[in-house]
Amino acid sequence: xxxxxxxxxxxxxxxxxxxxxxxxxxxxxIEGYENESIAxxxxxxGVKVFGRSRRxxxxxxxxxxxxKCSSCLMRVNGIPNVRTCITPVREGMRVELQGRKxxxxxxxxxxxxxxxxxxxxxxxxxxxxxxxxxxTSTKLGLDTLIIDExxxxxxxxxxxxxxxxxxxxxxxxxxxxxxxKTMLEGLRKCGGRYLTETSAIxxxxxxxxxxxxxxxxQEDGYQLLEIKADNIVxxxxxxxxxLPFPRNYLPGVYGAGGVQTLMNVYGVKPGNKALxxxxxxxxxxxxxxxxxxxxxxxALIEAxxxxxxxxxxxxxxxxxxxxxxxxxxxxxxxxxxYVNGATIIEVDENxxxxxxxxxxxxxxxxxxxxxxxxxxxxxxxxxxxxMFVQELGGWIPIHNENMETTIDGIYVAGDGSGIAEASTxxxxxxxxxxxxxxxxxxxxxxxxxxxEDAFSELSKLRQSSSLKIVxxxxxxxxxxxxxxxxxxx
Ligand SMILES: Cc1cc2nc3c(=O)[nH]c(=O)nc-3n(C[C@H](O)[C@H](O)[C@H](O)COP(=O)(O)OP(=O)(O)OC[C@H]3O[C@@H](n4cnc5c(N)ncnc54)[C@H](O)[C@@H]3O)c2cc1C
Ligand code: FES
Numbered sequence: 299x300x301x302x303x304x305x306x307x308x309x310x311x312x313x314x315x316x317x318x319x320x321x322x323x324x325x326x327x328i329e330g331y332e333n334e335s336i337a338x339x340x341x342x343x344g345v346k347v348f349g350r351s352r353r354x355x356x357x358x359x360x361x362x363x364x365x366k367c368s369s370c371l372m373r374v375n376g377i378p379n380v381r382t383c384i385t386p387v388r389e390g391m392r393v394e395l396q397g398r399k400x401x402x403x404x405x406x407x408x409x410x411x412x413x414x415x416x417x418x419x420x421x422x423x424x425x426x427x428x429x430x431x432x433x434t435s436t437k438l439g440l441d442t443l444i445i446d447e448x449x450x451x452x453x454x455x456x457x458x459x460x461x462x463x464x465x466x467x468x469x470x471x472x473x474x475x476x477x478x479k480t481m482l483e484g485l486r487k488c489g490g491r492y493l494t495e496t497s498a499i500x501x502x503x504x505x506x507x508x509x510x511x512x513x514x515x516q517e518d519g520y521q522l523l524e525i526k527a528d529n530i531v532x533x534x535x536x537x538x539x540x541l542p543f544p545r546n547y548l549p550g551v552y553g554a555g556g557v558q559t560l561m562n563v564y565g566v567k568p569g570n571k572a573l574x575x576x577x578x579x580x581x582x583x584x585x586x587x588x589x590x591x592x593x594x595x596x597a598l599i600e601a602x603x604x605x606x607x608x609x610x611x612x613x614x615x616x617x618x619x620x621x622x623x624x625x626x627x628x629x630x631x632x633x634x635x636y637v638n639g640a641t642i643i644e645v646d647e648n649x650x651x652x653x654x655x656x657x658x659x660x661x662x663x664x665x666x667x668x669x670x671x672x673x674x675x676x677x678x679x680x681x682x683x684x685m686f687v688q689e690l691g692g693w694i695p696i697h698n699e700n701m702e703t704t705i706d707g708i709y710v711a712g713d714g715s716g717i718a719e720a721s722t723x724x725x726x727x728x729x730x731x732x733x734x735x736x737x738x739x740x741x742x743x744x745x746x747x748x749x750e751d752a753f754s755e756l757s758k759l760r761q762s763s764s765l766k767i768v769x770x771x772x773x774x775x776x777x778x779x780x781x782x783x784x785x786x787x
Contacts, residue, residue, distance in 0.1 A: 303342045305565040309590050310459045310473070313565035321391040335449065336382035336393055337370045338564045346549040346636055348372065348382070352398045357635050359549025363559035365447055366537040366673065372396055376403040385515065386449050409519030417443045419734055420510060420527035422498045422676065425453020427712025427723035428533035429481040434731030434748060436490040439740040443525065444490065445512055447497035450563065452478030453535055455720065457558035459587060465755065468721040496523065501680040508707060529707045529734045532677050533727060536670035536713035541575060544630040550637025554584040554667035561591045569663035573640050574598040575628050579607035581667030585615045596659050599626035599642055601649050629656060631664055640664055670717045680708060685778050689771030690716025698779045699753070700733035701726055709734070718768045721759060728752045
């Protein structure tokens with residue numbers, strides 16, 4: 299056990315694994331590496347079933363890999379419902395499957411320390427939006443803290459191996475993981491602080507201050523942080539959408555982004571033969587990333603009559619010999635405990651399956667790449683009003699052009715404010731950081747100039763054919779924000 303699924307040679311990535319770490323899983327000894335999560339170490343050792351669904355007792359496995367679904371909940375050192383995909387493996391840990399529901403231990407034996415913090419700006423999420431907010435506000439003189447529940451900062455950037463397009467100011471030409479490194483270096487240089495493995499779990503309004511409770515994992519237990527802040531910027535990103543089809547719960551059906559985390563962050567091969575569902579940028583990019591990791595890609599299917607992502611990515615995949623089947627969808631996954639096949643079917647112009655066109659594929663992986671939804675739970679809990687904007691991927695917090703929500707002093711930026719892409723996330727983060735500095739009187743002239751430059755860059759970016767739709771969604775959102783505020787007067 300321990301090495302069967304690991305990638306040791308990769309054309310772009312060099313996996314620097316730390317010291318080996320031993321832990322117990324269901325009474326058996328498993329070996330992982332420090333800096334990887336429990337779920338990754340288990341997957342690499344051949345464990346694919348992480349639990350059973352509560353209602354139907356179905357097997358469940360890896361899905362998002364970034365703490366956004368509940369597919370990987372296990373009992374760790376007696377504590378139930380631990381998200382094992384974002385919990386680093388530690389020497390001597392006791393990990394158990396928890397059955398259909400998590401049961402609290404009779405004798406809680408958990409060390410919880412408490413700490414209070416006060417900052418001018420608290421940022422929740424260290425993806426491109428959060429890092430850029432942090433860099434901008436810190437440079438303008440504000441005391442800033444970024445928290446992120448994942449063990450590695452950088453959000454979705456850390457799993458992108460391809461070079462990004464766009465403007466040099468937003469690091470075009472660098473690969474996603476290099477952008478994350480450069481931004482973190484920029485944050486460190488200007489003195490910005492960040493904490494990883496720290497989840498924001500609850501919002502309170504106390505003594506005219508925003509207050510967030512956050513839980514930070516530590517070697518020997520947890521630390522409960524009570525963070526008071528004058529301004530909050532939520533940059534919590536997005537989660538991958540699911541797709542309904544028979545046996546979609548089986549281990550082997552994974553989010554495309556979840557598989558990027560497994561392969562490109564941790565160097566673990568997800569399987570051997572893949573079907574990809576969805577020809578947007580994420581589906582296309584995962585196609586050649588799978589090939590780089592030595593996975594055979596049997597087909598990429600798309601229900602629409604055209605590819606949704608950039609043609610440059612589609613052409614690259616076609617050149618590498620991957621069939622891209624338009625007007626096709628998945629009919630069902632095959633298998634009992636894991637995926638061992640899939641049936642695909644053609645669809646008509648109304649996306650209805652055409653009987654008799656079914657085709658069986660011999661695959662052990664089905665990757666779902668059918669869009670993202672903004673992660674906004676924490677803003678709902680804070681009471682920020684939301685609206686449904688189709689152009690921005692669904693329900694989003696209502697915000698204005700300065701990225702301020704309907705609650706004074708609470709801002710949102712990046713995918714959490716509507717699904718777009720990384721340059722947009724950075725520019726929105728810059729706007730939020732500069733708007734806060736201007737309002738709080740920290741270098742207001744510089745802050746205004748930075749904000750205005752970012753507006754003009756964003757509006758140029760949104761003239762491109764792929765982002766026009768985002769511009770329209772944001773226009774609707776600003777209009778609704780104005781209506782809400784005029785009712786408040
Ligand atoms: C699979 C995938 C592939 C992509 N490929 C590309 C691409 O090739 N090019 C491109 O331009 N864009 C790409 N994107 C889009 C781009 O990555 C995103 O638009 C961008 O990362 C959004 O940045 P963000 O900062 O808003 O969110 P994210 O990068 O998602 O970062 C959000 C962070 O918030 C943290 N977080 C969430 N909730 C909490 C909480 N309660 N407490 C603490 N921390 C929390 C998360 O751990 C995460 O690190 C891709 C996105 C995905 C999902
Ligand atoms: S929360 Fe761990 S796989 Fe989704």
